Amino acid sequence: MSTVVVRELTKQYRQGSLTVPALQGVSLQIEPGELTALMGPSGSGKTTLLNIIGGLDAPTSGEVIVEGVDLARASPAEVSKLRLRRLGFVFQAYNLIPVLSAYENTELVLLLQGVPEAERREKAMAMLEAVGLKGMENRRPNELSGGQQQRVAVARAIAASPALVLADEPTANLDSKTGVELLETMRRLNEERGVTFVFATHDPKVMERARRVVRLVDGRIAEDLRK
Amino acid sequence: MLILRMALRNLRRNLRRTLITGLAIGFGLALLVVSSGIADGVHAQMIRSGVSAMAGHLVVQGRGWQEQREPSIVVPQSPQVRAQLERLVPEATVVPRVFLQGLLTSPQGSAGVSLSAVVPELEARVEDLHEKVVEGAYLDGNPQGLVLGQTLAETLAVGVGDKVVLMAQSKGDLESRLLRVQGIFKAGIDEIDGFYGQIPVQTAQDLLGLGGEVTQLSVHLGSDRDAGLVLETVRAALADRRIEVLAWQEALPDLSQWIALDDAALYAFILAIALIVVIGITNTVSMSVFERIHELGVLLAVGMHPLRLALMVLAEALLLGGFAVAGGVAVGLLLNWPLEVWGLDYGAFTGGGSMEAAGVVFEMQQYSDLSLAKVALFAALTLAMTVLAAVYPAVKAARLRPIRCLHQR
Numbered sequence: 001m002s003t004v005v006v007r008e009l010t011k012q013y014r015q016g017s018l019t020v021p022a023l024q025g026v027s028l029q030i031e032p033g034e035l036t037a038l039m040g041p042s043g044s045g046k047t048t049l050l051n052i053i054g055g056l057d058a059p060t061s062g063e064v065i066v067e068g069v070d071l072a073r074a075s076p077a078e079v080s081k082l083r084l085r086r087l088g089f090v091f092q093a094y095n096l097i098p099v100l101s102a103y104e105n106t107e108l109v110l111l112l113q114g115v116p117e118a119e120r121r122e123k124a125m126a127m128l129e130a131v132g133l134k135g136m137e138n139r140r141p142n143e144l145s146g147g148q149q150q151r152v153a154v155a156r157a158i159a160a161s162p163a164l165v166l167a168d169e170p171t172a173n174l175d176s177k178t179g180v181e182l183l184e185t186m187r188r189l190n191e192e193r194g195v196t197f198v199f200a201t202h203d204p205k206v207m208e209r210a211r212r213v214v215r216l217v218d219g220r221i222a223e224d225l226r227k
Numbered sequence: 228m229l230i231l232r233m234a235l236r237n238l239r240r241n242l243r244r245t246l247i248t249g250l251a252i253g254f255g256l257a258l259l260v261v262s263s264g265i266a267d268g269v270h271a272q273m274i275r276s277g278v279s280a281m282a283g284h285l286v287v288q289g290r291g292w293q294e295q296r297e298p299s300i301v302v303p304q305s306p307q308v309r310a311q312l313e314r315l316v317p318e319a320t321v322v323p324r325v326f327l328q329g330l331l332t333s334p335q336g337s338a339g340v341s342l343s344a345v346v347p348e349l350e351a352r353v354e355d356l357h358e359k360v361v362e363g364a365y366l367d368g369n370p371q372g373l374v375l376g377q378t379l380a381e382t383l384a385v386g387v388g389d390k391v392v393l394m395a396q397s398k399g400d401l402e403s404r405l406l407r408v409q410g411i412f413k414a415g416i417d418e419i420d421g422f423y424g425q426i427p428v429q430t431a432q433d434l435l436g437l438g439g440e441v442t443q444l445s446v447h448l449g450s451d452r453d454a455g456l457v458l459e460t461v462r463a464a465l466a467d468r469r470i471e472v473l474a475w476q477e478a479l480p481d482l483s484q485w486i487a488l489d490d491a492a493l494y495a496f497i498l499a500i501a502l503i504v505v506i507g508i509t510n511t512v513s514m515s516v517f518e519r520i521h522e523l524g525v526l527l528a529v530g531m532h533p534l535r536l537a538l539m540v541l542a543e544a545l546l547l548g549g550f551a552v553a554g555g556v557a558v559g560l561l562l563n564w565p566l567e568v569w570g571l572d573y574g575a576f577t578g579g580g581s582m583e584a585a586g587v588v589f590e591m592q593q594y595s596d597l598s599l600a601k602v603a604l605f606a607a608l609t610l611a612m613t614v615l616a617a618v619y620p621a622v623k624a625a626r627l628r629p630i631r632c633l634h635q636r
């Protein structure tokens with residue numbers, strides 16, 4: 001089963017009397033274990049596509065099936081459950097809850113899932129170690145650098161072993177070297193643990209690390225490269 | 228408990244705002260506790276001195292006396308009714324009284340007087356006129372005895388030991404008795420010091436030809452609490468057409484109204500505090516929700532249930548309210564304690580002298596009489612209001628659409 005199946009997806013935003021076409025017929029399939037970079041200039045529809053796949057936004061037309069769930073037919077509660085159980089999210093910035101420590105942020109999804117304390121601890125600590133933040137468990141977000149914060153966000157996204165992690169320009173607020181490091185971390189997690197990633201970026205250095213590159217232009221797929 | 232942990236830390240995050248809101252609520256509650264204690268203390272004193280002298284927790288009178296004030300209207304078979312009351316309410320003091328109007332005449336002049344004819348030992352147990360005697364002594368067994376107010380004594384130009392003649396209407400005829408001034412009291416109230424006195428009950432019964440009957444049998448309880456129940460019991464037991472059983476509020480409507488009015492002022496105060504709580508909490512919690520839109524969006528996006536988010540917001544309010552209420556009650560009790568033990572000297576504010584409300588002396592030294600049940604009620608109400616005030620921001624938080632929140636920063 002494909003992790004994501006998208007067919008003839010369109011999305012129009014209304015701005016007063018104006019309709020802005022954000023996606024104009026996107027079809028895409030993402031298989032388990034893939035690491036896909038969603039490329040494209042600003043305004044090309046990357047965020048819109050990720051939000052729709054993540055069930056945070058609804059398309060104007062077209063079909064989206066994530067982990068076998070048809071989002072158009074699912075109830076809000078089912079979509080919510082899908083997000084909690086099967087998806088991980090990394091946003092551009094400010095992913096973390098400021099009042100929670102790195103460890104508490106990492107275990108957040110596990111906690112919401114109702115995973116027992118001991119298991120939570122084990123998984124969250126392992127994840128923090130996997131993203132290279134061992135020893136920083138008790139720091140609050142404001143005591144971490146931007147790159148470290150994003151790594152906590154990645155750790156949180158994958159701690160509960162989701163079927164798919166959606167990352168919207170996770171490196172946008174990082175300098176190029178830190179951005180590449182974060183991508184290396186994601187690639188390693190992809191190779192070692194088989195986590196399926198889709199991330200949006202417009203940084204060519206970041207793109208080089210991906211094994212599949214989908215290029216969006218004006219809400220259409222212009223290129224789909226598998227290396 | 229993720230929710231509690233986050234709520235607590237969110238409160239600490241903007242400590243200044245939390246403290247200001249918490250202090251406002253706590254201070255308001257403390258003030259409410261203290262004023263309630265003082266108000267209840269004042270009312271208890273007024274009930275003690277005013278109600279006890281003119282009535283009791285409840286009174287048994289001949290039917291019609293309350294309206295006509297006619298000395299011939301008495302409690303039929305007073306001694307039997309009295310015994311029956313003592314059996315019915317063994318813990319109470321049952322006090323017989325005859326009320327009459329008359330004219331006091333001395334060699335130097337004469338003046339109208341309003342008299343209570345009493346059983347001195349019983350009267351001294353339930354009211355405090357005997358403590359106000361400034362010359363001579365309170366009534367004892369002497370049937371000729373008379374205690375009267377200082378101003379009245381001056382009008383008549385009499386002192387302790389002097390003779391006066393009392394004249395009163397008895398069934399159409401004018402009867403008179405020779406009395407001897409036994410004591411002079413000063414209550415500090417013109418109406419009492421200038422026009423009031425007491426004589427032994429037998430003297431009045433003899434003068435008015437009442438036999439063993441009295442105008443009123445007043446029932447005095449140890450505390451106000453069971454008054455309602457006792458009233459029911461007595462009413463049921465004395466179902467006689469010729470008898471009326473009244474609560475003190477019915478027997479002394481003026482005083483009762485004055486106390487109700489004073490209580491209404493306290494309720495207005497409670498309302499003001501409720502407003503502080505509602506505005507303070509709504510503002511604090513709304514602000515904190517508004518500031519955290521992005522963060523709440525992240526929580527919703529990663530799968531936190533909206534209901535849980537709402538509970539977190541409510542938990543913030545509950546914690547804030549809880550601390551404020553605990554602090555407010557503690558401070559209120561602390562401030563109340565010296566007022567209960569040493570009292571509050573109103574004379575310091577008014578420059579001395581007595582005051583009067585609805586014909587009852589208002590003592591200058593007032594003691595708080597705080598009811599813990601009321602404190603608990605105020606605390607519970609404040610807390611309930613706190614949570615209620617947070618419902619709107621909580622619902623707003625639960626209705627957030629994550630996608631919109633994530634755009635905000």
Ligand SMILES: Nc1ncnc2c1ncn2[C@@H]1O[C@H](COP(=O)(O)OP(=O)(O)O)[C@@H](O)[C@H]1O
Nearest residue numbers: 013015020022041042043044045046047048049
């Ligand atoms: N909430 C919105 N309301 C109106 N137009 C929007 C909204 N979000 C995105 N758009 C428009 O949709 C198009 C695609 O945007 P987006 O998906 O954010 O692109 P990208 O993430 O590739 O920069 C853009 O033209 C953008 O202006």
Ligand SMILES: [Mg+2]
Nearest residue numbers: 046047048169
């Ligand atoms: Mg974008």
